[in-house]
Amino acid sequence: MTEVPTMECDLAIVGRGMAGMAATLFAANRGISAVQVGMIGELIFASGLLDLLAVGWREKGILERDPWAAMDLLSKESPKHPYVRLKREEIETAFEEVVSFLEMQGLPYSSQTGQNTEMITPLGTIKQTYCAPRSMLAGIQALREKAPCLVVDFHGLTDFSGKQISAALQDKWPGIRSARVPFPGNSEKRELVTGDIMAETMELSKNREDLARDIRPLVNDAHAVGIPAVLGMEKNRDILEDLRERIGVPVFEIPTFPVSVPGLRLNNAFVRGLGEKAIKRLGQSRVLQAKEVNGGAFVLTVGRREPEMTLRARGVILATGRFWSRGLVADRKRIREPLFNLPVHQPETREQWHRVDFLDLKGHPVNRAGVDIDDCFRPLDGSEDPAFERLFAAGSILAHQDWKRMKCGSGLAISSAYKAVEAFWKMR
Amino acid sequence: MDHSFETQVLIIGGGATGTGLARDLALRGIQSILTEKGDINAGASGGNHGLLHSGARYVSSDSAVAAECRAENELLKKLAPHCIEETGGLFVAVAGDDETHVADFPHLCERAGIPATRLDIQDARELEPVLSPDTIAVYQVEDASIDPFKLSLENMAQAQALGSRLFRHTQLMGFTMGRSSIRSALLQDIKTGEEMVIDPEMVVNAAGAWAGEVAALAGLSIQILYSKGSLLVTDRRITRRIINRLREPSDGDILVPGGTVSILGTTSVRVDSLEDIRPTPDEINLIVDEGSAMIPMLAKTRYIRAYAGVRPLLKPEVEENDRSATRGFTLLDHAEEGLENFVTIPGGKLTTYRFMAEKTADLVCERLGIPRPCLTRTEPLPSTEAGRWSEPGLGPRDWIRDKNPENPILCECEMVPQSIIRRVIESITAQHERPDLQAIGLRSRMGKGSCQGTFCGKRVLAHMIEQGDVAGEEGLAHLRHFLQSRWKGERPVLWGDQLMQAELKEALYCGLSDLERYPRMRKA
Structure with missing residues (x-):
């Protein structure tokens, strides 16, 4: 095998969707030496809307105008939802940090009124x-x-x-x-x-x-x-x-169906703005292999198809998304997390993955499959303990949420990325 | 009462038999009304492999059925070539299969008059490189693939051109009984609630799995067994020929190429009710496991959807297993039970649909006192507009030839342009029916590709709204209905790439559009 160059950093962020971008921004703003790895991401498919939460009660699926009221419902109805591990101030701070960054990049968003608003699709x-x-x-x-x-x-x-x-x-x-x-x-x-x-x-x-x-x-x-x-x-x-x-x-x-120009604008704003910060981004590459070495650091093999670089990082944020971006993969029997082989919370059998009715208001159980975490947003090893000391997860890979039905995609990505970066930051 | 019609023959059920009968009668100059509660081929006629049997599959269980298949196979290849692809077929045994059965096979074929040629295994694997390295015996037979939708649409189209009528989405509500006959039938349009009274001379019950329910409305009892079979559609064509497992008929033992895809099946699961017939993930797992013994790559192939049909089997005098229950047909003449103008044609199979229709029409003619000979044995089945666009490849060819910038492609997976969608809509409205996305999907390739309607569903609906085919919020109900019906086939095959596709679909329709919160199709 040919030698590939090695790069060192404190924090590697895997993924270029909303969670990966937000995590990279938070890391950059805190002066963390970070490297982002990922193929051009799901942002092309993003509507450009930043949903926070509109459905907190999944059985009846009632739409809430007040996302914070919906969050109160969540803590009763879906106590393992990642939002339940976050405080309102944390979510608001995270949102504010992203939205003001986007504004600086010439992509202004509506001001946060604390309420959901109706719009046409x-x-x-x-x-x-x-x-x-x-x-x-x-x-x-x-x-x-x-x-x-x-x-x-x-x-x-x-x-x-x-x-x-x-x-x-x-x-x-x-x-x-x-x-x-x-x-x-x-x-x-x-x-x-x-x-x-x-x-x-x-x-x-x-x-x-x-x-x-x-x-x-x-x-x-x-x-x-x-x-x-x-x-x-x-x-x-x-x-x-x-x-x-x-x-x-x-x-x-x-908004339009894909290709979504507002999604491209988000992608471009992040790429542009992060480029101005002291941060490395390995665009159009993916993590081919990941392992933990002595002392709890990670060695990631990075490349498009063939290994092109070895990345040594003290911590990793896994923001690889769900099936569409291969953050999770499924065969006929099981759902796996392919990079770290983390345990994946999932229904017992494939028969239970999807409901008989596509548009069933209760949502499909498979959408709640994903990675279980602790309060620091670290994936668990199958028990109550983190799988790795400094491996964090953010965004849609997280278990116990259904972003499509709860209308919480961007909010979850942003606030979980915030929490993961903060948790890593505090451990230094 | 809104409408009343007189007709010589009322046919109940728009599957292969019903539509074949409508054509057979029409060619004899006998006019009929066909009523169907769903759409054409909604039951077992649409839920099968599309396999025109050589007869070899039945040589050990029923040599009479095998011989019927052989005869009809030859006839249909001549008379309906546009519905058939002469793929040829192989019977393949792999290590572990019953060797006595393998040894008996050529003799049984010979006895039933079915041509079967033994191939050298090496040669067979050159013909079909995906065959298992564990193959131990291969026979070549004259199986072919047939498009059941095209077949039924064409049969019905010719019957209509000759003066017969079709009522789709129309439910038989009941009969008015005379002393020794059915006097009239009450029908209801499921979509509009409109009622119709039909005064027929003869009534033919060709309702397939529903034949027992229809007979019950006339006060008769027919015991029908329901055997559900599920099938899978691959994203591309795996073999050139039909591949049958050379063993006693069992699960997942036939792979049939059809156009650009292959179809793998089936299962045989006894069900008690016809409500909610759908393939399940467990059945699909079983079919894939079984099929991959014959063709290992079937374990890794991408499947884009699944479907299920119910085989109606006449309850045998002695209990036996469903696979060996006869696939032949019996014509039930209810004159023996005191109803002179009522006939039931249950059971049977796609390959012999024409023969069944002929025998039924013979009996109908006899009862009507109009002794006219059957013409479907000699008259070719015409190719018409109605059945035209279900054929893969035809849409793109037409589009490329016309190359008109104002004729965009609406279904990208299957390359279906707007002009074809328009023509399909027109062929539906010409039959006095209201077009909807499902009916268009049935009559064209729209929605049949790997995206399963994600993009074309919205696009075709937009086209229909713009052209005034659908109005206002009703369009959203149409879309919901269409997505739900696609989902029935998608759900059992959602792993790997197809799960990714489903995730995108849900992101667009639920994540972005909140369609799950919009009204369902209103029932009349």
């Missing part, structure tokens, strides 16, 4: 979220007021339909209507997919002029205009302002 359903990109705020307001509103979509974009949204909402919001316009530069109506190409198209002033010219005559009584979330990458804020001026009413973005 690409299906025309209404969902609750805690903190939305500021580019979506005018839509949240229009929905709240049920003000006359126009949703615009583009010829050739099969993944986003204004009519689908307005038709589904018609009964609740009679003032919403839709219209289809050409996407700038696509008069021949070629097939379009959401993503950076559409976003970059919107960065050119000429294209915005064309778009505004097509939308303006359709506005009529609308108080706001909703557009699929493709309005630029880094210049999103300026583009929205520019379109507002040209069209004459506030413009807002509506």
Whole structure:
């Protein structure tokens, strides 16, 4: 075997989703010498919304406007949920640290009011979220007021339909209507997919002029205009302002199915902002193998397919996510954690993984499978003891939560990453 | 009463037999109404391998059935070639299989008149490299794969073109009985609640596993055994030929290629009720374990979904096991029980559906006093628009040929463009039916690929809303219904890559969209 270079650090963060990014940020802000490893992550699939918690009572699955009230329910209904190990101040502090960082990176979010807010989705359903990109705020307001509103979509974009949204909402919001316009530069109506190409198209002033010219005559009584979330990458804020001026009413973005531009913006903001900090990121690489050596340190073999580097770290934060990102893997019989071979809390047999009804309000038991932790967010070894002294876990790999149904994805990622970094920090 | 219709023959059940009978009668100039409570092939006709048997599977259990299969196999290859792929088949024994059975097999085939050629094992493994290294015997037979949906859609389409009528999603509520006959049947449209009265001269009960329930409405008792069989669909085609295990019929012993995928099955589980028929993870584990003895890579293959059908078996006089219960058919003429215009055709198998329809139509003709000869033995089955788009590969070819920028692909896994979805919707509305996502999925490749409707479900619904096929919030109920029906097949195969796929689907529909909180399809 050929020799590969060795790198040393205090803390290795494995994963580039929201939990991995947040953990890297927290580590950087605390001056910890940290290295992040991970393939381009799930953020491409992230809606860009920062959910905290909307469902605390899983059996009836009632939506709560107050996420803190939902958390009180959690401690009774789901006492092993990772949130139960966190204080409200910790969660708020963690959120604040991430949101202010994103603001600095030109990706502003709505201020935290302490409450969930309703917003429209690409299906025309209404969902609750805690903190939305500021580019979506005018839509949240229009929905709240049920003000006359126009949703615009583009010829050739099969993944986003204004009519689908307005038709589904018609009964609740009679003032919403839709219209289809050409996407700038696509008069021949070629097939379009959401993503950076559409976003970059919107960065050119000429294209915005064309778009505004097509939308303006359709506005009529609308108080706001909703557009699929493709309005630029880094210049999103300026583009929205520019379109507002040209069209004459506030413009807002509506989340899309993947590829999600608001997710890409999050990814880019983290990459950019973390690049300015004293932190190393090994992009497009993964941990191929991990082992603990004498004295409780870890040796990680890192590379894309072949080993390219050896990373020695005093601590590791495991933020590898669930099945989609292979933080957990399943065969026909069992669910495993492939990197450290940690015990995985899971239903007895595969028969119990999923409910018969896809949309069952109780959620699928397999979604609560994952890694059990102690109060320092250290994975357990199968008993009550941590598997390793300085191995921590954050994000969706954690057991006893169902982020899709409880609406707690980003909040869990951010606050568990915070707690894991703090716990490591205190051990030094 | 909203509607009443007169007809020569009322057929109950839109499976292979019912639709085959509708065509057979229509070709004889006899008009019928077919009523089906679900959609075409909703029961066992849709829940099988799609295997056109050579007959070899039945040589040890029932040589008469084997010979019937052989004859129909030859006939259908000639008359319905567009529904059939002449794959050929192999019977394969592996180390540990019953060697007496292996030794008897060629003699039994010969006795039943089924061609079977012994292959050298090395040659067989060159033909099908995935066969187990533990293979001990291989015979080549004339099995073929058949598309049961296409077959039934085409049969029905020709019957309709000749004046017969089809009511889908229409439930038989009851009969009005005369002294020695059924006078009329009361039907109800499940979606709208609308009622219809049918005055038939003859009634044919072709309700498959539900035949006992239909007979009970006429005051008769038929004992039907329900044997559930589950099957798995792989993400790609594993073999060129059909692979049968050379042993007594058992679990997970047949792999059938169909278009771009292969289908592995089955199980035989006795069930007491027809409610909630679905494949379970335990059955799927068993099928994969058994199948991989024959083809080891089946243990590692990606499966995209599973499904189950119920074999209706006539209760035998003496108890025996379900695998050996006869797969042949009996025509029950209820004149013997005092009902002169009522016939039941239970049991049977896909391969011999035409023969069953012929025998039934013969009896119907005799009762009607219209002695006309059967034409399905000689008339080719026409290829029509109705059955066209279920064929893999046809959509993409059509799309590439037309290359129109305003005709986007709506289902990427199976490359189904908007134009084909439109034509399928039109073929449904032409039959006076309201289109929905499931009906479109049944008649095209939409939703059948590895994403199982994650992206195409939303896209096709958007297209339908934009075209005015579906209105308002109803669209969300349609979507829920579609996702639930896909889920039935996904749930048992969720491990590995397919579990990742399901996680993404739930993230989009529940995590992002909160669809779990939206209304279900309203029942009429």
